[in-house]
Amino acid sequence: MHLFKETIKKLFSGFIYGAGFILGIWAIAFFVIGNVNIPVGSKEVIAETEGSRVNQKASSITILSSKVIARPYLIDVIGTLKNVGDAPARNTELVADLYNKYGDFIYQCKGWLSEVIQPDAEANFKIDCHSITDEIYQGYSSHKIKVTR
Secondary structure, eight states, X not given: OHHHHHHHXXXXXXXXXXXXXXXXXXXXXXXXXXXXXXXXXXXOEEEEEETTOOOEEETTEEEEEEEXXXXXXXXXXXEEEEEOSSSOBOSEEXXXXXXXXXXXXXXXXXXXXOSOBOTXXXXXXXXXXXXXXXXXXXXXXXXXXXXEO
């Protein structure tokens, strides 16, 4: 009888540990699913600008400014966006196309804007173009930014 009671205690203890583990996994999955935004479907270009032009409007996003910070093997495109629409802008993907002095496309970089831009609000962005070759670094002359959803 003592062996039976010990076995039941161990089974119950194992059940409690297992239930706690499952509850923890469920809580983590619920948090991840609720807080991670995964874009679905085709992407629509909602704003676009040449590196030398600013204040291009399309849909609800205006690109106020952009510039490049270049170091060997690293090019960062930084700037500011503004939501001029009536709804918050979410899941904003930024694409920077890099061109040489002849206007030929040489590289593309992508980045996500992690924050929600409320109507009439501005947000800073940074698009990382890392691990580029010396040829791309030396050949870079201008850029064009596309804002997609």
